[in-house]
Amino acid sequence: MTEPLPLLDVHDLTVEFATRRGIVRAVEQVNLTVARGETVGIVGESGSGKSVTSYAVMRILDRAGRIADGAITFSGVDVRHASESAMRDLRGREMSMIFQNPRAALNPIRKVGHQIEDVLLQHVQAAPSDAREKAIAMLDQVRIARPEERYHAYPFELSGGMCQRVVIALALACRPQLLIADEPTTGLDVTTQKAVMELVVELTRERGMSTILITHDLGLAAAYCDRVVVMQKGRVLETARSTEIFKVPEHPYTRKLMRATPRIGVTLRDLLPPDAVLPDSKPAAAAAREADEPLLVVDDLIKDYPRNAMSRTLASLFRRRDIAEDAAFRAVDGISFGVKRGESVGLVGESGCGKSTTSMMVMRLLDKTAGTITFDGQDIGAVPARDFARSPLRGRIQMVFQDPTDSLNPRFTAARAIADPILRLGTARGARAVRARCEELAHQVGLPGELLDRFPHQLSGGQKARVGIARAIALGPELLVLDEPTAALDVSVQAIVLNLLQDLKTALGMSYLFVSHDLNVVRLLCDRVIVMRAGKIVEQGSTTQVLNAPQSDYTRELLTAIPHPPI
């Protein structure tokens, strides 16, 4: 055998969870090796067992879970049978982990410098005398500017990307041999994602470390990993070099996953499996064809948030007019745009750019500070948000929310949720008529009728998204605001939901205002794109124009930061 021993060898791993409905196998017969200095990506959709595999490697499984079968060998140590104290020693020093939500992984009331010191002292990597110095050196290594100053920062004072850098510093403080990154950039902006991933790759290369990158994003895995492992339902389907897996995917599931990933040069239909049954969508006769008439016009819209009521009161008390006026935070700063009938407009930008605030004001859930919002010739901006529920226009502007779970009342069945707008504003009267309308809507969004009597927690993510969409179209709205409707969904479900939205738009003649951070999705669904940054519109124009020949540097930066699978 000339092959050197791998750093991590997972052999026939099976993990079981004891639930009240019996034993559930989360991971079955998984084989995985990681060589020294190698970066391996584990790709799969939710429930594929990718996280459970990594928790088993670290032996941090939930109390109900246990390694039922197989062996895990980490640089000669039998992880499955090692004592808890041996594992504690291993974790952090030999292998460490970074998580999806960096803010949750940091102690909110401790300075980040002290948190790094804690790790160093715990694993005897530093003496109390030089811990501070080493902690600052770590912050410097993860490219945090002015590390001496940031040593004293609390997590809430840092941005999401900065927090993730601190978490990386924590993970790498003891120079581990293996780094497990569990969705390290989900929830971060695309430009931040690029910076964080490049940092991880650079540091691991510098130190000759091995990395396991757990992700649902094929593009990300392809861009940063040497090898890719594709998992589904607890099993490994395919392992291959990342340069090859995307050129010649062997397993049908890998092919389906790759198909469903939005990318350049495809249409929405291409995302679906080739054998998918497409509903025949006939365009609505009346609404769609008056394309030039503006449905929504937003003019010079401004939203200020008071920064801190107390400091403003104090400032005005001491006659410091300048501070008193400065005390407001301008989330949306004089933006103007229009949405025509039957058009879909994408509103894109990174977190904090004001795109959600804008959509909430258009929805009349939030009051504007200044400017006008005109819907079908009527100034809806003048109606206070709390009175708009009783406006006759309410039913004509509806919204699909980002999180399908959060937007459904856990105590209402799907049918009750869909019926809510019909009962309040609809024309159907009587239990039977309402039920019939619910069933019709469920059919329209492709929700099986027997699921209508289930509660949200009995539905899958995709089914919940369908309930949310059915509720939004229940009143036949003319404008639908979609606030990242697919951000919480797996790619294959996202492909189906995006196609559904497209079909509904043609069938019902609606206009869409599509709020998203994902330019690839916007490219597929929208006719026009508005790019926002720090409350202002940076660029707007037709989708092809903005995304293929961007005029502003910011749009270009956003576009180059998206990792693309090499197809």
Added chain:
Amino acid sequence: MNQAVSPEKVAPAAEIAAAAIAAATVQAETKAASPAPQPSIFHHARYVIGENPVTGLAFAIFLLIVICAVFGPWIVPYDPLASNEATLAPPSAIHWFGTDQLGRDILSRVIVATRLDLAIAVASVALVFLLGGVSGVAAGFFGGWIDRLVGRLADTIMAFPLFVLAMGIVAALGNSVTNIVLATAIINFPLYARVARAEANTRRNAGYVLAARLSGNTEMRILLAQILPNVMPIMVVQMSLTMGYAILNAAGLSFIGLGVRPPTAEWGIMVAEGAAFMVSGEWWIAFFPGAALVLAVFCFNLLGDGLRDIVDPQRRT
């Protein structure tokens, strides 16, 4: 608890978070792995009780208390108010709990007293549930002046030692069972208002509340139809937990001579009457009503813990 890494050691933040996230993910993944329909609340309750037999015990005691309260006057061996010649008789086969200074059977008195004590507790808890629950939910949901009003009211009540406040209310309003109920309700008001406020406040901008606004619901309807049903489970747990306290409070007021008057059978009065005989060795007069009191309070507290497990979504693995 569910953490794989014991939190008492000085672990780095990342490690503790690992355990927490592991627990959360594992729940999500096991849920995804088993598409079987969610069991009913009955099955869920049976599962929780099976995991925690103490809750089952508490439930058994609760049933016993309810039976005593409902059927008490028919199942007792003697008339609770009738004297007989054997005064101050120690526990025996004839009088299981002994007799008091007037020769009344203590077992009969303890059982019959259950109804009155439970009635006071149930009435006061129901009253405070209505007052505190509704005003707390409104405060949390609407914010603004309602929130400030309810908040200051709760602060004012909590500024006094609660038992002394209850004494003051009963003394001022008059010595009656109704006023005991009222006083117990008032001193529990801050607990309910605060819990309801916090629960409603975290939900006021939940996705489904926004969606309800889009559907044309008025704010009041959102409060009643969307928020209240979601706050209810926590409030029910709160009710069970304060029930024990309400019983104790009612007995305490009677003990110091407020509210229920002798010769009515009531645990607090019985303890007060028996206290004088403790020194002369007749311990059973105060002991048995006291034990009944302890058992009832104990039962409601355990039941509250069990109910919390039943309604806690974290336990729904």
